[in-house]
Amino acid sequence: MTNGVAHSVTMFGSYTPNGALGDDLAMVKLRSKNMSMLVPAHIRTLKPYIAGKTIEEVVREYNPPRISKLASNENRLGCSPDAKEAVIRSMDQIMNYPDPASKVLRERLARQFGIKTENVITGSGSEGVMALITRTFFLDTEEALTADATFIGFVVLANSRGVKLRRVPLTEDYRFDLDAIAAAIRPETKVIYLANPNNPTGTYFTRDQFEAFHKKVPDHVLVIMDEAYFEYARDVEDYPDSMKYRFDNVITLRTFSKAYGLAGLRIGYGFAHEEIISNLIKVKLPFEPSTPAQAAALAALDDSGFLERSVKMVHSGRQRLYDFLSARNVHYVESVSNSVMTVFENEKKAEWFTDAMLRKGVILRRLPAFGLPNCVRITIGTPDEMEHFESAFDELGL
């Protein structure tokens, strides 16, 4: 082996199949041990996101006759057929880079919500826009503030940016405690993250609560209103649609991943003051979101029939689940989202339940990573999937 080859192998030694390099391998392994020195402490201590089991993993491990994936708050109805067709049509342009400005989509969203294109940004999922926010606005000495038991994506982003993240407990009924969050604001606080409805609890805060909260937030603090589940909640009487306020220090995030069923394409958007948007655009990777994602989002916006069916399925499936759980004395938290959180006596019971359901092909989400070890989240599925959940549940003889 020449020196040159040995060098390049050394760099990627840990990926090399055992034995393929003979004696050189020992040196490779020794050298790669030190690579963690490159990693700053805030990344070294970062806990990686652990996704739920995939359908393929469940088939491999348990081979149940049927599988219902009710673990990841995805849209079990699928997506608009028009969006699929738009993706296929977009393949004719796939050799070209996407439109970096998402011009047509941003114009379309601006028209729909009665704002200017300059107030709209698109990203790779709403989490992509969240990532931009954490890259754009923090100085190293500044901090973020949110609640316990909320969307882990934001926690990971703040931690990976290396800023301090302070968290305020939820109320006893699993809601954001906006008074406590406002009281926790300090001079270093730069961004407050609120998910409404929240994930994993499915709870929401009201218009009155939001208005009272906003009065206490200084202008130099940016409030992220994560409304990933907006479409399921918007008809709730006292739900605060943050777009109606147009507060200068609030950015509203929404997504095509949930009610529109396009999670796999990664496309979401944000609405805010044009100075916030123009600075985010400077930091954005120029070519996200992708061409198929932009095309699908445009088509999905025009298919109001699919959106209606998708929201209706969740509303009726949620009521069906409430009735089912109530009849069996299972404690659950009322939700305005596409999932319902059940609360068990203890962690052991929650773990046993999730595992037993998995063996029957029903994939659910336990919530220790959210600090709720005795809770299990159930995504609302199709009527068929809900029937599968129910029959599997009853077979357990709880």
Ligand SMILES: Cc1ncc(COP(=O)(O)O)c(C=O)c1O
């Ligand atoms: C509250 C909340 N925000 C954002 C996201 C991520 O959405 P997207 O797929 O648009 O990145 C999720 C996904 O589960 C979520 O629950």
